[in-house]
Amino acid sequence: MTYSYFPGCTLKTKGADLDHWGRLSMEALGIHLEELPQWQCCGAVYPMAKDEIASRLSAVRALAAARDLNRPLVTLCSACHHVIKRTNYDMAHDETFRDRANNYMKLDTPYAGEARVIHYLEVLRDTVGFDQLKKQVKHPLTGEKIGAYYGCLLLRPSKQMAMDDPENPTILEDFIRAIGAEPVIYAQRNECCGGYVTLENRDFAKRRANAVLENAQAQGAQMLITACPLCLYNLKENGGGQLPVAYFTQLLAQALGIREEQA
C-alpha cells in the first residue's frame, strides 16, 4: 500500500529522527510513504485571522497535489498536520476562503477539500491496527513507563482535528501498549510545551516545559514521547532534564527491531 507523505521542513533537518525512523517503520509494516513531489512549507502556524489567505496557500498546494495523486496524505510533524488538516477543513467549509484561494491559484481542477489528511498515528491505529502492530513487535519495551506528550496541535480544535478525544486522548497510550510498554497518564499531557514563545520569552517557555516534565515525573513516567519537533525541543532544551524525551517513531523502530538492524 502506498500513501502520499508530507514531511515538512523540520523533518528534513533538526527533526530528521522523527522522519527517518517513521519511514522505515512504516515500510516494515507494509506501507510505503511516497514523498509528495515539490512540497513546500506547510505554513508553520495556522492563521486564526479569517482574512489571511496567502499563508494558507502552500497547504492548499499540498492538498491539491495529494488529491491529484488520488491517495491519502500522511503527515507526521504535529504542526504540519495541524495546518494542513485545518486548511483542508477551510477549503471544504469556508466558501469565501475557497473561492479566493482557487481564484489566486488557478489550479487545473479547483480544490474543495477532497483530499484525506491523516496523521501517521492514525495510520497505525486505523490502517495497520494496534493489535497487528503488537504482533509485529520483535523487542517489546517491557517494563518501561512512558508518558505520552500530545501537546496542543494534534488534538485541538477537536471539531477540525477529529483525531481523538481532546481531553482524554488514548491514541498514544494505545501505541505505547502496542510496543509493550506501560503508558503513564498525567494531567499536562495535552497542555502546551511553550511553543514558539521560546523565542519571545524564554523564562516563560522554561516554566511551561518544567510544568509538563515535573507533572509527568510525579505520576511515574520514566520518559516522554512526542510527535512534534518543537515540543521535543522545548521539553529537552527548556526543561530541567527531569526525563528523557524521544520521538514516538524512535521507539516504534526500536520495538520493530529496525534500529538494531541499522546499527
Add this chain to the structure above:
Amino acid sequence: MNWTETIERISGVNPRKCMKCGKCTATCPAYEEMEYHPHQFVDMLSSGRVEELMGSRGIYMCLSCFACVERCPRNVEPAALIEAVRTAVLRQQGANHMKADAVPALLEEELPQQAITSALRKYSKGG
C-alpha cells in the same frame, strides 16, 4: 478606523457572546504572563477598549495552544480574538514585533526550523 469592527472581521468572532464563565482564563497556560487575563481581554473587546489591548504585552504571550478555543462553552474563541488584535497591530507599517534581521541572533544548535518560522509568522506581517 473602527477597531471593534476590524477585530470582529479579522477574527470572525463576536466577543459579546461571552457569558463570563472564566474557563478561558482557568485553562490558559499563559495567563500569568498577561496583564489582562483572557476573560478580561474578551470583556474589554466587548466594551470597545481595543486600543488598550493593542498596546498590551499579552498579545505576544498567547501560545496559540487552542485550550481556550476548545473549552469555551460559547465558541467565543479567545485565542482568535487575541490573534486578531495582534494582527491589527502588526499590519501597520513598521509595527512588526519580530524582525527578520533579528532572527540569526536567536538561532541555536537544536532550535527547529518550525520554531523560527512559527515565531516570524506570529510576530511579523511583512512591511
